[in-house]
Amino acid sequence: MESINFTDIFKSSILEKTSSFSIIDSLIGLAVAFIVGLFIYWVYKKTFSGVIYSHSFNISLIIMSMATALIIIGISSNVLLSLGMVGALSIVRFRTPIKDPMDLVYLFWAIIAGILCGAGFIPLVIIGSILIGLVLLFFVNKIKIENPYLLVIRYSNHNIENSLEHVLSSSTKKHSVKSKSIMPGNDFEVTYEVRVKETDMTFLTSISDIEGVKSAVMLSYDGNFTA
Template identity: 30%
Template structure:
């Protein structure tokens, strides 16, 4: 009976350590989620990803409190995790980095390395903000797919003028002809400062005789051909 009571009653020092660790893990997980949301560059992100970042650190912290040097329990945990299969694909490697970040913070807090966990969050958070502010990793050149469809003879004078400009690479990707109707696809690669020249060319093509439609698509939005 005494042994059972000893197992139920948690020492106050251990309880305070656990509560503080869980609270710190939630705070740092929330900070990581806020940094992710602020530095996200895409059009949108999974709404469930932010809560995942918040709860992942305290979950890992809880796991570390459970094992606490117990070799048998840690081996059993590894075996159980090997059974779990994550079927949600992670499309952005940046999301993977944030997941590892939250897991590492949970491991640090769970082993009571509180100071290191806080410093690591501050350093990595500052690094992510610097990358976001200097636009690190963003492409210097813009790439677009130009689709021209119409009938009769296609006047390629605007495209030749565009190709003769410096800093603009124009490549013919495909040409389909069916009777008088045609569809021509060009691949454009240019410095972003040349975007006004591209717009002028698109307007000239739209005004050309026989041209029905001119579409300018980003490569990630274009259909595979």
């Protein structure tokens, strides 16, 4: 039977785990995750094209990169801890809605960067992040995609529909009726999808001047409605 001495009683398992923990490697991983997070922050700010820019969301990308790297560093040397971490994270439910698909791209990018930094793949995360950033900067800022507009017209006399068609045919590249409805008070409302000529909106004045037109509203759609 083995004897237990005084040293065995006060032996700390935490100190044993700390002895196999590399502070320098951890600091390098967190530092690279911070730098890559700053790069993601800058790319997101340069390529944002939504309605309202969220600075707090952009800051969260930096923190997410560092936090993910911290988790990977912690579980990389302990299988039991990794299984426990997976179980703990599986019960987390994020209830913040993500409306823009591009926001999901940046979230996924930040998480992957943190994983690679925590695992020690520093060259891979640097090269990959630079390439992803260049692709985003090129496709979002350099390539302009012509988004259609929605034109909502409310009028009281259905006899003016020919006049509306004449104005739209002469002032827009393309237009088509998407919906038409009868409103209370015998008013009509029609929705057109139009593609304008070099953002020329002067035809709205011509439509508003038509007798019987009560309102004409132009909406652009790029994932969010803006008037």
